Amino acid sequence: MPKRTLRQRHALRYAEPYIYLAPTIGLFVFILLIPLYNLFKYSLGDSNIVQGFKEWNNFDNFKYLANGRFLDSLKVTGIYVLFGVLGVVFFGTIVALALDKPIPGRGLFRCLVIIPWVVPQALAATMWRWVLNAQFGFLNQALMALGLIEENIGFLSKDTALATVIVVRIWQGTPFMIMSLLSALQTVPEDIHEAASLDGVNGLQRFFYITLPFIRPVLLTTTVIVTAWTVQIFDSVYILTSGGPARATQLVALEIYSKAFTQNDLGTACAIALVVLAIIMVLSVIKSKFDEEGGLL
Amino acid sequence: MKRKTRRRWMLAGRYAVIAFWVLFTLMPIYTAWVASLTKFENLGKSFLYPVDWAWENWVNIWTRVDMLGYLKSTFIYAICSALIAVILAIFAGYALSRFRFRGKKVYSSTLLVTQVLPQVVIVVPVFMLVNKLHLYDTYAGVILTIVATSMAFPTMLMRSFFDSVPRDLEQSAAIDGCNRVQTLFRVVLPITLPGIGTSFGLAFFSGWGQYLYPMVLTRSNALTPVTVGISRMIDNQTHWESVMTGTLISIVPAVLIYLLVQKSLIRGMASGAVK
Numbered sequence: 268m269p270k271r272t273l274r275q276r277h278a279l280r281y282a283e284p285y286i287y288l289a290p291t292i293g294l295f296v297f298i299l300l301i302p303l304y305n306l307f308k309y310s311l312g313d314s315n316i317v318q319g320f321k322e323w324n325n326f327d328n329f330k331y332l333a334n335g336r337f338l339d340s341l342k343v344t345g346i347y348v349l350f351g352v353l354g355v356v357f358f359g360t361i362v363a364l365a366l367d368k369p370i371p372g373r374g375l376f377r378c379l380v381i382i383p384w385v386v387p388q389a390l391a392a393t394m395w396r397w398v399l400n401a402q403f404g405f406l407n408q409a410l411m412a413l414g415l416i417e418e419n420i421g422f423l424s425k426d427t428a429l430a431t432v433i434v435v436r437i438w439q440g441t442p443f444m445i446m447s448l449l450s451a452l453q454t455v456p457e458d459i460h461e462a463a464s465l466d467g468v469n470g471l472q473r474f475f476y477i478t479l480p481f482i483r484p485v486l487l488t489t490t491v492i493v494t495a496w497t498v499q500i501f502d503s504v505y506i507l508t509s510g511g512p513a514r515a516t517q518l519v520a521l522e523i524y525s526k527a528f529t530q531n532d533l534g535t536a537c538a539i540a541l542v543v544l545a546i547i548m549v550l551s552v553i554k555s556k557f558d559e560e561g562g563l564l
Numbered sequence: 565m566k567r568k569t570r571r572r573w574m575l576a577g578r579y580a581v582i583a584f585w586v587l588f589t590l591m592p593i594y595t596a597w598v599a600s601l602t603k604f605e606n607l608g609k610s611f612l613y614p615v616d617w618a619w620e621n622w623v624n625i626w627t628r629v630d631m632l633g634y635l636k637s638t639f640i641y642a643i644c645s646a647l648i649a650v651i652l653a654i655f656a657g658y659a660l661s662r663f664r665f666r667g668k669k670v671y672s673s674t675l676l677v678t679q680v681l682p683q684v685v686i687v688v689p690v691f692m693l694v695n696k697l698h699l700y701d702t703y704a705g706v707i708l709t710i711v712a713t714s715m716a717f718p719t720m721l722m723r724s725f726f727d728s729v730p731r732d733l734e735q736s737a738a739i740d741g742c743n744r745v746q747t748l749f750r751v752v753l754p755i756t757l758p759g760i761g762t763s764f765g766l767a768f769f770s771g772w773g774q775y776l777y778p779m780v781l782t783r784s785n786a787l788t789p790v791t792v793g794i795s796r797m798i799d800n801q802t803h804w805e806s807v808m809t810g811t812l813i814s815i816v817p818a819v820l821i822y823l824l825v826q827k828s829l830i831r832g833m834a835s836g837a838v839k
Contacts, residue, residue, distance in 0.1 A: 283744070284663035287655040288671060291715060294652075295674050298712035299681070302689035309689065319692060358585065365581040379586050382593065385822040387773025389791035390811045394592035397599055397804050403608025405595040412611075438588065464567075470574065499682035502775040506795045520684040527688045528780070540685040551680050 306544075310537035316527060328534040332542065340517045344498070347433055347518060351497045354437035356490055359444025364474070366445070367452045377449070384442035392506035395435050399423055399507075423508055428515045432504050439503065440493050451485035452478070484557065491554040498546055519543055593815075599808040607804055618805070625809045633786060634793035635814070640703055641778065641789055642771035645710040649718050649767040650760060652711070657722030658748060662731075679716035683776050686713075691780050701783045709777050714770045718763035725759030726752065765825030772818045790814035 271279070285292075305319075313324045331337050366377055383391065398405045399422040407419040422431045455478055463473050479486075501520045504510070510517035510525065517525075519539060527536035599607060600621055601614035609615070625631050659665075660672065690709055691700075699705030729752050737747040753760070775791040782788065788796075794810045797803070 281665075284659040284665040287659035291652050291656045291675075291719070292671075294708075294712040294715065295678065297693070297708065298678060298686065298690065299674065301693055302686045305689040305692060306686070309692075316688075316692065361581050362585045365578040365585075368578075370575070370578060370582075376582050376586060380589055382589055382819075385769075385819050386593075386815055387775070387791055387818060389773065389775040389795055390815055391592065393795050393798065393807055393811050394596045396798060397808055398592050398595050400608075400804070403804070405591065405598075405611050408608065408611040438592075441585075442589075495680065499684055501684050502791070506798075520682070523684050523688065524776075527691075533688065533692075536688050540688060543682055544685050547680055547682055547685070551676075 306537050306540055309533050310541055312534055314533040314537070315531045316533050317531075319533070324534070328532075328538040331535045332538060336514070337522065337539070339514065340519050340522045343429060343515070343517055344519045346429060347436065347500075347504075347516075348494060348497045350433045351436040351440065352490060352494050354433065355440040355444050355493050355497075356486070358437060359441045359448055359489075360486070362441065363445045363448035363452060364478070366449060380445055381442045383439050384446075386439075388439065388500075388502040389506055391439060392435070392503040395438075395503075396423075396507060399431060423512070425512045425515050428508050428512060432507055432516050435503060435507065436497060436500065440497065444489055444493060447485050447489040448482055451482040455481040488554060488557045491550055491557060495547055495550040495554070498543065498550070593812075596808040596812055599805050600812055602805050604803055604805055621805045621809045622813075625806050625813070628803070628806050629793060629797060629810065630785060630788075631790075631793075631810060631813070634788055634790040634810075637703075637778075637787050638772060638789040638791070638814070641706055641710060641774060642768045644703070644707045645714065645771040646764050646767035648707065648711045649715050650764045652715055653718035653722045653763055654748075654753070654760070656715075656719045658726055658752070660719070660723045661726035675716045675719060678713060681713065683713070687776055687780050690777075694781055700781060701787060703787065706774070706778050706781050706787070709781065710771050710774055714767055718767055721763050721766075722756065722759055725756040729755050762825045765821050769818060769821050769825070772821070 308320050310328050311320075311323060311326070313321045313327070315321070362380060366373060366380070370376075386394075401407065401419055401421040401423070404422070406422065407416070410416045411419070421427065459477055460473065463477055468476070499520055500518065501524065504516055504518055505521055505524070508516040510521040520543065523536050523539045523543065526532045526539065595611070598611060598614050601616060601618050602610070602621075603616045603618045606616055656675075660668065694700050694705040694709070697705070699708070733751055733755075734747050737751045738744075742750065773791065774789065775795075778787065778789045779792045790810070791814070794807060794814060797807050797810065
């Protein structure tokens with residue numbers, strides 16, 4: 268090994284971490300710097316996916332953000348996120364509580380409830396399309412056999428599609444909530460529960476006054492994470508409904524895709540993408556606030 | 565006595581919740597399995613259990629669509645992106661754990677941004693960039709994109725593993741005449757193998773499920789992953805028995821990998837890497 272001078276060694280020592288980080292910094296340029304710069308640039312002009320940025324067009328792309336069609340898709344997204352997240356929080360909490368204390372078969376159940384988290388979104392969507400199939404689907408047949416319905420329900424028709432994709436979202440999103448809450452529930456001291464049950468406190472009171480304060484930080488952080496994920500869901504809704512019928516499930520995420528790749532309106536797609544980016548950034552800031560305050564919440 | 569009956573009701577309630585949720589969770593998978601064993605003409609006639617036991621669906625899927633090709637490209641995406649992500653994560657995690665340097669904060673927050681950045685937001689400009697780099701419709705373009713967006717988690721996981729390795733160990737290796745890279749490979753990495761395994765497993769897992777990037781960044785059949793290939797089988801005359809068979813086949817590797825990394829994932833979560 269050649270001997271290095273002291274100065275060379277110093278320089279090397281200073282550069283060393285940067286050498287290790289260099290490839291990832293390159294990837295930052297590839298995935299963040301250039302795309303985000305272009306996102307702004309394309310959004311400011313008449314752009315398409317063949318020619319890229321063509322010419323400045325006086326914020327024309329942003330006018331679409333006030334258009335009724337976009338506001339509708341914003342509303343659809345709002346409903347989807349609101350009920351999707353509420354469902355995840357509600358079912359995640361009750362299932363986690365049910366699985367918290369020892370119960371015969373708990374290990375198996377804990378394994379089973381995680382499954383939707385492990386199934387790639389796109390493949391979950393193909394399975395759900397079969398479950399929900401209007402003619403032969405499992406759900407229609409089961410309801411029919413139980414005598415609950417008399418004719419098949421089109422679960423993905425205009426009036427029902429949004430509710431249906433929300434249910435699928437709850438199916439996918441809840442396992443993560445269950446996992447987070449189960450680990451948080453382990454921090455609740457056992458003896459407090461015993462003392463409370465001796466004092467004759469009922470189950471609901473016990474949850475709100477004893478359990479909830481302990482799991483609240485995790486519950487809040489996980490809720491924000493799930494919200495951020497729900498805002499950007501694409502795969503499953505695209506496969507289930509492609510945003511239809513009649514734009515009933517046209518989430519903002521799907522709107523970006525269709526603007527860019529089917530309507531060849533790159534500029535507007537990027538303007539919408541900036542809106543989604545802003546929402547995600549706000550949620551990230553909220554989450555980091557929660558993280559900092561941690562136990563105080 | 566009263567407490568005893570109350571406890572019994574509590575238990576019944578818990579079982580009811582669990583039973584409801586487990587049934588809901590398993591319904592699509594069970595239904596898919598039933599369909600995968602049903603002949604096309606009998607689809608919908610029996611929904612509770614397979615009547616045909618048509619295992620031929622599991623044979624025919626390989627000729628009906630290019631299942632092997634789909635699986636091959638999915639494997640290539642998953643393995644390559646996981647390997648690259650792990651190697652990059654080892655070096656980046658090591659630098660973050662062992663060095664103090666200017667820009668560390670900026671680096672860490674940028675890393676976090678790559679993690680929260682929505683796919684749908686950047687897929688459009690990334691598509692344009694990949695096109696310009698002549699990487700459209702290549703493995704490299706998709707893999708690069710997957711690595712760049714899924715690198716944050718393995719990096720932070722490796723960092724937390726490196727943090728738990730005592731520095732004394734490296735110092736004594738240095739005294740024995742190892743340089744830093746040798747120390748890293750001979751002393752530090754063997755201790756952090758569980759972290760490397762988890763990072764690899766998770767990166768593989770995330771590469772396996774990719775849908776939007778390969779759909780947008782490729783065109784040719786040879787590069788189509790299972791997620792895109794299977795969902796494209798759905799049309800007006802869908803052979804649901806084949807779609808369900810293909811779906812189940814494609815889920816298996818993801819589940820296996822997940823089961824392998826599950827234990828160490830929980831350890832990673834406990835050590836605060838997942839937040």
